[in-house]
Amino acid sequence: MNKLDVNKREREIIEQALDHWREQQLISSDQQLILKENLDDKGFEWGILARYAFWIALASLIFSVVSLFSDDYLTTLIERFYETPNVVFCLSFSGLAILFYYLGFRNKTKHPDRTFSSETLMLAGAFSTAAAIGFLGQVLSRENSHYTLLFLLSIVVYGILSVRLRSKLLWVFMLVALGIWFATETAYHSNWGFRFWGMNYPLRFTIFGVILTLFAVFIQPQIKRIEGFTSISFVVGLLYTMIALWLLSIFGNYSDWDSWSGVRQYEIFYWGVLGIIISLGLAWYGMKTKDHVSRDIGFVFFILNLYTRFVEYLWDNLNRTIFFLLLAISFWFVGRWAERIWKKKHSSVKRKNDNAP
Numbered sequence: 001m002n003k004l005d006v007n008k009r010e011r012e013i014i015e016q017a018l019d020h021w022r023e024q025q026l027i028s029s030d031q032q033l034i035l036k037e038n039l040d041d042k043g044f045e046w047g048i049l050a051r052y053a054f055w056i057a058l059a060s061l062i063f064s065v066v067s068l069f070s071d072d073y074l075t076t077l078i079e080r081f082y083e084t085p086n087v088v089f090c091l092s093f094s095g096l097a098i099l100f101y102y103l104g105f106r107n108k109t110k111h112p113d114r115t116f117s118s119e120t121l122m123l124a125g126a127f128s129t130a131a132a133i134g135f136l137g138q139v140l141s142r143e144n145s146h147y148t149l150l151f152l153l154s155i156v157v158y159g160i161l162s163v164r165l166r167s168k169l170l171w172v173f174m175l176v177a178l179g180i181w182f183a184t185e186t187a188y189h190s191n192w193g194f195r196f197w198g199m200n201y202p203l204r205f206t207i208f209g210v211i212l213t214l215f216a217v218f219i220q221p222q223i224k225r226i227e228g229f230t231s232i233s234f235v236v237g238l239l240y241t242m243i244a245l246w247l248l249s250i251f252g253n254y255s256d257w258d259s260w261s262g263v264r265q266y267e268i269f270y271w272g273v274l275g276i277i278i279s280l281g282l283a284w285y286g287m288k289t290k291d292h293v294s295r296d297i298g299f300v301f302f303i304l305n306l307y308t309r310f311v312e313y314l315w316d317n318l319n320r321t322i323f324f325l326l327l328a329i330s331f332w333f334v335g336r337w338a339e340r341i342w343k344k345k346h347s348s349v350k351r352k353n354d355n356a357p
Helices: 008-023 029-037 046-070 072-080 086-110 115-140 148-164 168-188 201-222 224-251 257-261 265-289 292-314 320-355
Strands: 004-006 039-041
Touching: 008 029, 008 039, 029 039, 086 115, 115 148, 115 168, 148 168, 148 224, 168 201, 168 224, 201 224, 224 265, 224 292, 265 292
Parallel strands: 004 039
Antiparallel strands: none
């Protein structure tokens, strides 16, 4: 009988599930033992190697393009084609994008287990699409053109392709393009200033992230075509919100350096308090609903907000030795707290195993 190859983390999760089912009398002790013996420790993590190899391959491709433009000989060669119309580059990158998407979709259809190679091809297609739209902007450029519409075009392209090709990676690109469009569109309507309707970028993106998160929670699950991307929209929306709120707690709703540098941090303390409350609420919600993503994001930004306040209020008011000593002690307590939770969890599992008949 073939055994199931699992890594250490997967083994722990499966064994905890088996212990729980045995405790609830859903399976017998013999069945529990047979199922545990069917687990086999996985050897080398070839999947992780494959993922990193494809990422390195893509990064190397990008570096090769950068090197192409930095090489003197090739730069001279390229300058000879300086008069090449932008429309040629636009069509060339469009052709490359179509080719990469076709290869990625075919690879995904024929070999659904080859997820890393499919994602790499989709990623190459996404970059080619961005380049094609960029050159399209050069073709259509006019002195007063509203070029933010090109970002809107990229949103439509990525959105349609992600649904047709069932690609979560392209959906992420669509959400990133949506954020870029939002930033440039609001800047365009404020004459390229830093304030739009009295809001600077962090405040704008805090509201933008909240809207995206609410859309993912209440509206997206009702739309069948994009229902499968709900979790991605939720995570990206949370990240937009929490990162923007963290920046807001540092810079406040100020739009220029002179105004912000003249303000004491305690004058914008309420943004930090709001960030801490929301991150704690997110962590609490994640623990109550067993939503690990919400819990982890909440805890990360709770700690980030705390240490940001720590640096803001004590960096200029404490001796550096004392500052770093306090920092070390605080991290030690965080580590001890996490260690106690980990030990408590594992001792509970062990007691259940010992008490099982």
